[in-house]
Amino acid sequence: MTDKFTRIVYNVIKDADIIIEVLDARNPLGTRSNRLEILINQYQNKKLVLLLNKADLIPSEILHQWIRFLSKEYPVFYTSDRYGFQNSIRFLKKNILKLTKKRPVRVCLVGYPNVGKSSIINALRKKKVAPTSPLAGFTHGKKYIKLAKGDIFLIDTPGVIPFDEESEVELVLRGAIRPDKIYHLLDAVDKILSIVSKDELFNKYGINYTNTNEFLEKMAYKRGRLGAKGIADIKSAAKILINDFQRGRIKYYFDPPK
Numbered sequence: 001m002t003d004k005f006t007r008i009v010y011n012v013i014k015d016a017d018i019i020i021e022v023l024d025a026r027n028p029l030g031t032r033s034n035r036l037e038i039l040i041n042q043y044q045n046k047k048l049v050l051l052l053n054k055a056d057l058i059p060s061e062i063l064h065q066w067i068r069f070l071s072k073e074y075p076v077f078y079t080s081d082r083y084g085f086q087n088s089i090r091f092l093k094k095n096i097l098k099l100t101k102k103r104p105v106r107v108c109l110v111g112y113p114n115v116g117k118s119s120i121i122n123a124l125r126k127k128k129v130a131p132t133s134p135l136a137g138f139t140h141g142k143k144y145i146k147l148a149k150g151d152i153f154l155i156d157t158p159g160v161i162p163f164d165e166e167s168e169v170e171l172v173l174r175g176a177i178r179p180d181k182i183y184h185l186l187d188a189v190d191k192i193l194s195i196v197s198k199d200e201l202f203n204k205y206g207i208n209y210t211n212t213n214e215f216l217e218k219m220a221y222k223r224g225r226l227g228a229k230g231i232a233d234i235k236s237a238a239k240i241l242i243n244d245f246q247r248g249r250i251k252y253y254f255d256p257p258k
């Protein structure tokens with residue numbers, strides 16, 4: 001079995017004792033990988049941990065509801081590169097050491113594109129105890145970053161879970177397609193408008209609306225995206241919204257299931 005998932009993800013997790021699945025705190029279930037979790041559960045000696053990143057983008061009571069909900073299945077931690085990153089990183093390291101007695105414990109990060117894996121690895125690397133270097137005794141020429149005085153070895157390349165068989169709209173939501181490459185722009189806008197509250201859109205753009213077309217027309221006029229004869233350029237307006245959404249400029253989040 002050498003599909004994309006197996007090649008990329010399995011290669012990273014096979015040497016790890018603890019796998020950190022990085023999730024977007026705004027949409028934890030949408031960024032969870034069932035396939036990854038099934039794979040890890042096949043190994044008795046590998047443990048999965050969930051890490052809600054971008055915690056700054058959701059209200060803290062929602063964050064804590066998600067933690068409570070997800071903790072029923074796996075240990076859950078959170079991070080944010082916007083505030084107190086080093087504190088949450090320290091907390092994470094301390095708790096990783098509590099999950100197993102094995103020393104050094106080998107840890108890797110896995111997640112969908114754009115959830116913040118590289119940011120987390122960079123934050124960990126800043127406080128590195130030893131420079132990144134290949135360690136003798138481990139196969140595959142992987143590089144490890146030594147943490148917690150050498151008690152933790154972090155595999156320095158994250159496993160990027162490839163998207164497969166997903167609709168374009170899903171990919172847009174996850175920031176995996178740039179606005180210029182989107183074919184079904186209006187479907188993407190419909191979806192975004194169904195996720196983001198009207199209050200948020202009013203605060204951000206000063207626009208009230210009852211349907212997608214009205215929203216886009218108002219956006220086009222406000223931003224001067226007008227075509228021939230002053231007709232609203234709906235597509236151009238759609239790209240503004242999608243771009244802002246993908247860059248985290250529009251607040252949205254999913255509530256945990258009751």
Ligand SMILES: Nc1nc2c(ncn2[C@@H]2O[C@H](COP(=O)(O)OP(=O)(O)OP(=O)(O)O)[C@@H](O)[C@H]2O)c(=O)[nH]1
Nearest residue numbers: 053054080081082112113114115116117118119160
């Ligand atoms: N607001 C906020 N943005 C974050 C946070 N962490 C990462 N980001 C942003 O999210 C984007 C993606 O971060 P990366 O670290 O590149 O994500 P990645 O998972 O390595 O992405 P790939 O390499 O594409 O798989 C960047 O623009 C980061 O600045 C966070 O905690 N809060």
Ligand SMILES: [Mg+2]
Nearest residue numbers: 117118119158
């Ligand atoms: Mg990355």
